[in-house]
Amino acid sequence: QVQLVESGGGSVQAGGSLRLSCAASGRTFSSYAMGWFRQAPGKEREFIAAINWIGSSTNYVDSVKGRFTISRDNNKNTLYLQMNSLKPEDTAVYYCAASRLQTPTIAKLYDYWGQGTQVTVSS
Numbered sequence: 001q002v003q004l005v006e007s008g009g010g011s012v013q014a015g016g017s018l019r020l021s022c023a024a025s026g027r028t029f030s031s032y033a034m035g036w037f038r039q040a041p042g043k044e045r046e047f048i049a050a051i052n053w054i055g056s057s058t059n060y061v062d063s064v065k066g067r068f069t070i071s072r073d074n075n076k077n078t079l080y081l082q083m084n085s086l087k088p089e090d091t092a093v094y095y096c097a098a099s100r101l102q103t104p105t106i107a108k109l110y111d112y113w114g115q116g117t118q119v120t121v122s123s
Helices: none
Strands: 004-007 010-013 018-024 033-039 046-051 058-060 068-073 078-083 092-099 117-122
Touching: 004 092, 018 033, 018 092, 018 117, 033 068, 033 078, 046 068, 046 078, 046 092, 058 068, 078 092
Parallel strands: 010 117
Antiparallel strands: 004 018, 018 078, 033 046, 033 092, 046 058, 068 078, 092 117
């Protein structure tokens, strides 16, 4: 089992940057693909980015390509999401998740979830 805890959320003005972290417990972090999702009020949970177990393959939703970067440090059991050029429409609760599959983009294919961290971008 994997327990995930997100951090790094906050409030920022449009054009600013934030880096989210997701700390994983357990010794099996490196065997999971990891993903980031977000959910805005009244909207469904949306896939943002995923990375395979070793960090050699990534996948992004088109709306964040070129602005967000997913990465991982298996030695530290930590997943990251660097978010640059933030826009008000990026405002949401951001979740990290772990999957036994290769960089899935569908939420139901993830086995473990964190509690989420709020990101608010003001114009």
